[in-house]
Amino acid sequence: MKINVVGTSGSGKSTVARQLAEKFAVPYIELDRLFWRRDWQGTPDDEFLARLAQVLGDADSGWVLDGNYTRTKSLKWREVDWVVWVDYGFCRTLFQAVRRAAMRAWTRTELWPDTGNRESFRRSFFSRDSIILWTLKTYRKNRASYLDDMNNARYGHIRFIRLRSPGQTLEFIRSLPQG
Numbered sequence: 001m002k003i004n005v006v007g008t009s010g011s012g013k014s015t016v017a018r019q020l021a022e023k024f025a026v027p028y029i030e031l032d033r034l035f036w037r038r039d040w041q042g043t044p045d046d047e048f049l050a051r052l053a054q055v056l057g058d059a060d061s062g063w064v065l066d067g068n069y070t071r072t073k074s075l076k077w078r079e080v081d082w083v084v085w086v087d088y089g090f091c092r093t094l095f096q097a098v099r100r101a102a103m104r105a106w107t108r109t110e111l112w113p114d115t116g117n118r119e120s121f122r123r124s125f126f127s128r129d130s131i132i133l134w135t136l137k138t139y140r141k142n143r144a145s146y147l148d149d150m151n152n153a154r155y156g157h158i159r160f161i162r163l164r165s166p167g168q169t170l171e172f173i174r175s176l177p178q179g
Contacts, residue, residue, distance in 0.1 A: 001024050001026060001062045001064075001080045001081055001082070002063055002065075002079055002082075002159075003017075003020055003063070003064045003065065003080065003081060003082045003083075003084055003109075003169075004061055004064075004067075004076055004077065004082070004083050004084070005017035005020065005065070005067075005084045005085075005086065006063045006067070006068050006084070006085050006086070006142075006146065007085055007087060007088075007114050008093055008137045008139045008142045009088035009089055009094075009131055009134050009135045009138065009141075009144070009176070010090055010093050010094065010096045010100060010131070010132075011052055011084050011086040011087070011093045011096065011116075011168070012088065012096060012166075013066055013067070013086045014030065015170060016084060016086050016163070016173075017030075017064045017065070017066035017084075018025070018064075018065045018066075018084045019173050020173070020176075021063075021137060023173065023176050023178060024060050024062060024064070024176075025061045025178075026059065026061065026062035026063050026064055027059045027062075027064070027083055028063075028064050028066065029055055029056070029059070029063050029064065029066065030052065030066045030067065030112075030153065031052070031065065031066060031067025031068070031072065031076060032066075032067060032111070032112065033112045034048060034052055034055065035069065035113070036112055036115055037115060038114070038115050038116050038117070039115075039116060040087040040117055041103055043120050044089055044175050045071060045118070048072075049071075049072065049075060052072055052076065053075060056075070058077075062130055064088025065080075068142065070145070076156060078157055079122075081158070081159060082158065082159045082160075082161055083146075083149070083158050083159075083160050083161070083178045084161045084163065085146050085150075085154075085160060085161065085162045085163065086144070086163050087143065087162050087163060087164055088163075088164065088166070089163060089164075090139055091102050092141075093138070093139060094132070094160045095133060097131060097135040097179060098132055101119055101124035101125070101130075101131050101132055102121075102124070104118070104119035104124070105120050105121045105123075106126075108120075109136055136177050137176050146160075146162075150161070150162070
């Protein structure tokens with residue numbers, strides 16, 4: 001099973017992706033981990049796409065990929081079976097993004113090993129690089145884009161699963177056979 005879990009930052013896609021990877025006993029792949037380098041430096045697209053292709057190829061029996069990154073769509077959706085879209089309401093998504101940012105800033109947890117990248121209150125709440133600002137800027141755009149994708153014949157080989165609430169998500173995860 002090859003699955004891409006998508007959704008606006010703060011929606012809960014990482015949690016859902018981890019649950020699916022565990023359920024199907026396949027690798028969990030986090031796009032942010034592949035993209036972000038030390039000191040919040042992004043990976044150039046050619047290298048990023050090559051790393052993604054390598055990781056997906058290494059896990060040919062299946063994987064759960066966590067993340068959007070529109071520029072990766074042609075690669076990651078080439079063989080994907082499902083796109084699971086975590087599409088909770090705006091208020092819930094924003095609340096979750098704020099809560100996560102505050103917790104990460106408070107605990108100063110390194111987000112990806114060997115990068116030194118940690119959230120801070122300044123970065124999360126008072127900068128142009130704020131994940132909360134990113135959530136505000138991308139929520140509507142992401143919804144429109146994924147609605148278009150669901151109706152695009154180009155992606156007819158993909159089963160789109162749209163999860164609209166935590167209850168629906170829980171029911172969906174519980175309904176799946178163990179891997």
